[in-house]
Amino acid sequence: MPTTAFLSADPGWMAFLSPEIASRAQFGWTITVHIIFAALSVGLAPFIIYFTWKGVSTDDERFSKLRSFWTNVFAVGFVMGTVTGIPMSFQFGTNFPRFSAVAGELIGGPLAFEAKMAFFLEAIFLGVLLFGRERVSDRTYVLSSVLVGVGAWLSGFWILVVNAWMQTPRGYEMVTRNGMEIATLTDPVAAFFTPRLPWMYVHMINASVISVALLVGGVSAYLVWKKPSSKAWTTALKIAVLILLVSAPLQAIHGDAYGRHVADTQPQKFAAMEAHYETGRADLHLVAVPTRPSALTDPRAENLFTVSLPGMGSFLASGGDPNAEVLGLNEYEENPPVALVFWSFRIMVGLGFLFIGLALWGGSLIYRGTLAENSRFLKAMMVASPLGYAALLTGWYVTEIGRQPWVIQGVLRTNDAISRSLTSFQATATLIGFVLIYVGLIAVALLVLRWMVLDELRELSVIETSRDTDRDPVPQVGDDD
Amino acid sequence: MTDLLPVDGYLVEQLPDVWFGVVMFALAMYIVLDGFDFGIGMLYATREDEADRETLLAAFGPIWDANEVWLIAFGTMLLAAFPRAYSRLLADNYLLVLGFVLALLFRGVAPELREQREDEEWQWTCDVSFVVGSTLAPLLFGVLAGRWVFDAATLSIPALLTGVGLVTVSIATGAAFLAAKTDPALAAEMRDYGIVATLAYLGGLVALLVTVVMTDAGRVAETVLSAPAATIAGLSIAAGVGGIVLARRGRYRQWLASALALPGLLSVLVALLLYPNIYPPTGLTVREAVVSPLALNLVTVLGLPVLLLVVWYFKFLYTVFSGPVTGDSYSG
Numbered sequence: 001m002p003t004t005a006f007l008s009a010d011p012g013w014m015a016f017l018s019p020e021i022a023s024r025a026q027f028g029w030t031i032t033v034h035i036i037f038a039a040l041s042v043g044l045a046p047f048i049i050y051f052t053w054k055g056v057s058t059d060d061e062r063f064s065k066l067r068s069f070w071t072n073v074f075a076v077g078f079v080m081g082t083v084t085g086i087p088m089s090f091q092f093g094t095n096f097p098r099f100s101a102v103a104g105e106l107i108g109g110p111l112a113f114e115a116k117m118a119f120f121l122e123a124i125f126l127g128v129l130l131f132g133r134e135r136v137s138d139r140t141y142v143l144s145s146v147l148v149g150v151g152a153w154l155s156g157f158w159i160l161v162v163n164a165w166m167q168t169p170r171g172y173e174m175v176t177r178n179g180m181e182i183a184t185l186t187d188p189v190a191a192f193f194t195p196r197l198p199w200m201y202v203h204m205i206n207a208s209v210i211s212v213a214l215l216v217g218g219v220s221a222y223l224v225w226k227k228p229s230s231k232a233w234t235t236a237l238k239i240a241v242l243i244l245l246v247s248a249p250l251q252a253i254h255g256d257a258y259g260r261h262v263a264d265t266q267p268q269k270f271a272a273m274e275a276h277y278e279t280g281r282a283d284l285h286l287v288a289v290p291t292r293p294s295a296l297t298d299p300r301a302e303n304l305f306t307v308s309l310p311g312m313g314s315f316l317a318s319g320g321d322p323n324a325e326v327l328g329l330n331e332y333e334e335n336p337p338v339a340l341v342f343w344s345f346r347i348m349v350g351l352g353f354l355f356i357g358l359a360l361w362g363g364s365l366i367y368r369g370t371l372a373e374n375s376r377f378l379k380a381m382m383v384a385s386p387l388g389y390a391a392l393l394t395g396w397y398v399t400e401i402g403r404q405p406w407v408i409q410g411v412l413r414t415n416d417a418i419s420r421s422l423t424s425f426q427a428t429a430t431l432i433g434f435v436l437i438y439v440g441l442i443a444v445a446l447l448v449l450r451w452m453v454l455d456e457l458r459e460l461s462v463i464e465t466s467r468d469t470d471r472d473p474v475p476q477v478g479d480d481d
Numbered sequence: 482m483t484d485l486l487p488v489d490g491y492l493v494e495q496l497p498d499v500w501f502g503v504v505m506f507a508l509a510m511y512i513v514l515d516g517f518d519f520g521i522g523m524l525y526a527t528r529e530d531e532a533d534r535e536t537l538l539a540a541f542g543p544i545w546d547a548n549e550v551w552l553i554a555f556g557t558m559l560l561a562a563f564p565r566a567y568s569r570l571l572a573d574n575y576l577l578v579l580g581f582v583l584a585l586l587f588r589g590v591a592p593e594l595r596e597q598r599e600d601e602e603w604q605w606t607c608d609v610s611f612v613v614g615s616t617l618a619p620l621l622f623g624v625l626a627g628r629w630v631f632d633a634a635t636l637s638i639p640a641l642l643t644g645v646g647l648v649t650v651s652i653a654t655g656a657a658f659l660a661a662k663t664d665p666a667l668a669a670e671m672r673d674y675g676i677v678a679t680l681a682y683l684g685g686l687v688a689l690l691v692t693v694v695m696t697d698a699g700r701v702a703e704t705v706l707s708a709p710a711a712t713i714a715g716l717s718i719a720a721g722v723g724g725i726v727l728a729r730r731g732r733y734r735q736w737l738a739s740a741l742a743l744p745g746l747l748s749v750l751v752a753l754l755l756y757p758n759i760y761p762p763t764g765l766t767v768r769e770a771v772v773s774p775l776a777l778n779l780v781t782v783l784g785l786p787v788l789l790l791v792v793w794y795f796k797f798l799y800t801v802f803s804g805p806v807t808g809d810s811y812s813g
Contacts, residue, residue: 079593082546083586087579089556093571094578100571104564105776112557112780115550116787123547124794128801131543135801178565178769185776186488419572430579437583441590448597 020418022427023095026434028400030088032393033438037081037445039392041122042156042205043212044074045149047239052129052145056138062232069456070216074148075130076448078122080441087434095427099407099417105185106172107162110192114158122151156205164196166408167399168265174411183411195265199258200399206251207395210355211388213243217362218385219453221378227460234372237381241362241371248355255352256316263317266409267327269402272341274313275299275329282313282326288346299342336404344394344401351391358384486778496781497771500562501752501759503785507555509748512622512647513654514548516744520655522588522615523648524674525608533667534608538592539806540662544798549589554791561780563770566760573762574625577635581621588614616648623647630754631699632761639698642689649685650743652678657724657740660733662806672728675740682743683721690714699761701754710753717746 017025047070055063089111092100100107125147128136132144171191172183185191217240223233263270276282277300287307290296295303311322318324329335358380365371372378407414457463491497521541528534560567571578587610595607627633627643634640656675660668690710694702704710724739757766771777 076593076597079546079590082549083589086549086553086585087582089553090571090578090582092560093556093568094575097568097572100560100568101565104560104567105772108557108561108564108567108772109776109780109784112554112561112784113787115553115557116784116791119550119553120547120791120794123550124544124798127543127547127798132801175773178765180565182564184773185779188486188775188779419575421572422575426575430576433579433583437586441586444590444594448594451598 016424016428017431019095019422019424019427020415022424022431023091023418023422024414026427026431027088027091027095029431029438030084030091030434031400032396033442034081034084034088035393035396036389036442037077037084038156039208039211039389040077040215041074041081041152042208043210043215044070044077045152046209046243047212047216048074048129049142049145049149050239053142056142062235065232066236069452071129072452073449075126076445078126080445082123084438084441095419095422096407096417097419099412101180102182102412102417103166103408104182106165106169106183106191109185109188110158110161110165114155118151118155118158120151122148122155125151153205156208157201160200160204161192161194161197163399164194164200165191167200167403168194168196169408169411170194183408195261199254199261202254203251203258203395206247206254207388207392209243210247210251211392213240213247214355214381214388215385216240217244217381218383219449221381221385222453223456223460224372225375225378225382226457226462228372230460238366238371241359241366244355244359245363248352248359252352252356255349260316260319263326266403267317268329268332268335269341269398270317271327271329272336272338272402273345273398275301275304275338275342276313276326277328277330279328279331280325281311281323282317283308283310284312284316285346288342296343297339299339334405336402341398341402344397348391348394348398351387351394355384355388355391486775486782488775491774492778492781496777497562497768500558500771500777500781501756501767503788504555504558504562504759505748505752507551507558508751509745511548511551511555512744512748513741514551515545516619516647516651517654517658517741518545518548519588519615519619519648519651520653520678521659522611522655523652524655524659524671525615526612527670527674536663536667536806537659538595540659541592543802545589545592547795547798549585552585554788558780558784561784562772562777563759563767564772565763565765566770569763570629570760574628577621577625577628581618581625584614584617584621586614587611588618619647619651620644626751629760630751631693631701633698637698638692639689639696642685642692646682646685646689646747647744649678649682650747653682653721653724654737654740654744657728657733657737660728661737662804664805668733672731672733672736675736676725676728679721679725679740679743683718686714686717686747699754704754710750713746713750713753717743717750720746 016022048067051063051067051070054060055067092107125144128141128144129148133141136144169183169191171185171187171189171194173186174181175184176182177184217237220233220237220240223230224237227233259270259273262273271277271282274282274285283301283306285301285304285306285308288299289305290299290303291305292303301308314324314326315322317326329338361377361380362371365374365377403409405413405415407417454463486492493499518541521537525534525537528537556567559570591607591611591614595604595611598604621644623644623646624635624640626647627637627640628635630643631637631639653675656671656678660671660675663671690705692698694705696702720739720742724736724743727733727736727739755761757768759765759767759770763770
């Protein structure tokens with residue numbers, strides 16, 4: 001796209017981004033940050049349920065400690081998820097009002113169900129989990145942790161019902177109402193349970209589990225490395241590795257089948273994932289390295305050093321025929337930003353295989369009983385702790401950017417979904433605002449995690465308690481009614 | 482499911498109106514429940530003492546995010562039932578909506594982050610963010626509501642008075658909530674703030690209604706002068722004055738009940754002034770703006786029972802966290 005399309009001249013000395021580009025960037029950025037925290041809730045839920053249940057049923061101090069630490073992380077993540085989710089839910093109206101008006105009947109229901117069935121459940125029972133240990137019975141307490149988890153997973157379900165519909169829309173009819181062509185719901189079962197939903201749900205939930213297992217594993221590895229005798233953190237590390245041993249290979253197997261489904265339903269996205277321009281036999285590029293800078297922004301096979309499996313793209317897309325014809329990007333009038341999709345896809349897949357390797361390594365150490373002693377492995381886990389998120393986000397970019405120029409595949413173009421009253425100035429100014437504030441939020445979230453880890457090191461007596469953290473106890477008034 | 486749910490007509494003839502009511506109910510729940518949280522946030526600025534501050538945060542703490550989910554419920558149900566109104570309302574008020582959600586963001590993260598570190602500078606930053614967010618959020622949301630109902634400019638008297646109205650009513654309910662939950666000394670101070678805020682709210686409400694009648698903003702003068710609106714205004718004054726009397730007698734729980742009626746009545750007034758439209762600039766009535774029968778029947782059958790369940794959760798939650806709060810009850 002020529003640069004002039006990105007910029008629309010505003011009077012005077014300053015040029016602002018066009019409302020479309022600024023809105024897309026703003027939504028992409030807010031959802032990026034929101035997903036980090038949403039996935040934290042989804043992925044931490046099983047850990048929290050397990051720690052809470054074991055803590056209550058065995059009275060083992062290890063589990064109470066782990067529950068308290070990770071519930072606190074969950075709470076910070078949940079707050080961040082709430083505050084970043086609210087602007088996002090309103091951006092459908094502020095930045096993409098024509099999308100809301102056209103698709104409101106189809107997307108409004110699931111979004112409302114998310115709020116009512118899932119979000120309330122999570123928020124309310126998290127309150128009990130955080131502040132109600134002394135106020136409710138053991139049974140209610142464990143049940144609260146389960147309900148928080150159910151809320152998080154159900155929340156993901158309803159959101160993906162919406163997103164899957166946008167990828168493979170079904171169960172609607174375009175009808176003119178009040179002078180506007182809108183999608184009218186005709187078949188709720190078809191609209192809610194689109195062909196894409198099961199693929200997306202399994203892939204996204206599992207990606208969240210992998211990301212959080214790596215995060216828990218990384219933090220645990222650090223603490224074990226600092227204090228090898230810590231039983232609690234060795235336990236946490238072991239659980240994280242065991243979860244990875246199941247989830248990482250599952251993601252690769254599932255991802256392969258998911259790719260075939262994308263080739264069937266969104267051939268343009270599939271072609272962008274492989275930078276496949278000419279219709280014909282498609283190779284699969286296992287490794288791609290740009291040989292000149294321009295290949296970074298415009299990846300084409302001839303400008304890349306690749307290790308490829310000839311015909312494997314055709315084989316995967318067709319389900320067995322290495323010579324099958326795969327549609328190329330040249331067939332389309334307008335394509336998504338191919339570079340972003342192509343490189344995101346490579347990063348995601350590459351990291352996925354790395355996680356499998358890491359899981360197998362950890363598994364063999366567990367088998368040999370030397371998990372807590374292998375400092376190379378501990379360091380590798382520490383390095384890997386943010387990489388699950390890198391894979392999750394790049395995967396999300398493949399899905400979302402790969403669908404462009406459509407916001408609803410084949411139905412509504414993103415450019416037609418944008419507000420007509422939105423000015424370049426408004427869109428650009430709020431984009432800058434969101435970038436600054438959310439960068440601050442992420443920095444603060446990381447800082448808080450660091451403080452929690454430092455507090456933990458103090459508790460493990462690895463570092464000394466500094467005097468200024470002591471304070472007078474707060475006077476306590478009454479207990480209950 | 483298509484066989485089970487009618488496609489060509491609403492389950493009951495009045496279903497679009499019922500959904501107008503449901504959306505307004507969510508709005509009422511939001512401004513009542515998050516309202517006292519905003520009030521606590523603003524009253525926080527009056528506390529110098531660390532123990533007092535922790536007590537206020539403890540009262541605010543356990544359930545604020547659940548209270549805030551009502552905003553998301555309101556937004557998504559408006560989208561689900563009236564997508565045209567949702568999209569126009571938000572697109573027309575772009576900067577106001579984003580300002581409001583960012584104020585909520587600061588209000589929300591500040592107390593959670595404050596407790597993570599014992600460091601004066603850090604806590605001061607969180608405190609400022611908490612107070613500013615708690616003040617700006619109801620102000621901007623009120624201005625938005627004023628623009629919505631009265632079709633008024635952002636910097637117009639009706640919009641600004643609605644904003645100030647939401648701020649003062651939030652302080653009144655926040656003060657009543659704290660009075661009912663804290664020790665006698667703090668409660669007595671809160672009572673004084675609450676009485677001033679209630680008087681300011683009632684004064685603002687009367688000024689707003691008089692302005693609207695005189696200028697016919699949003700062409701609702703006639704509705705304001707009708708019997709139902711006059712009844713709501715009268716009930717608001719009764720609840721406000723009654724609350725002040727109860728507060729002065731130290732009957733804080735009863736005061737809380739009458740204070741919470743104020744934002745509730747305000748929502749009813751909003752609904753009354755809007756109906757039969759939902760967002761007047763679209764020129765569409767509730768029946769014209771609502772989604773097609775199948776979609777509305779579906780959200781009714783799947784969504785309404787859940788909404789009742791949610792109300793039950795809230796009852797459970799407020800029972801678990803009933804009783805006085807103390808500074809140290811706010812910790813994981």
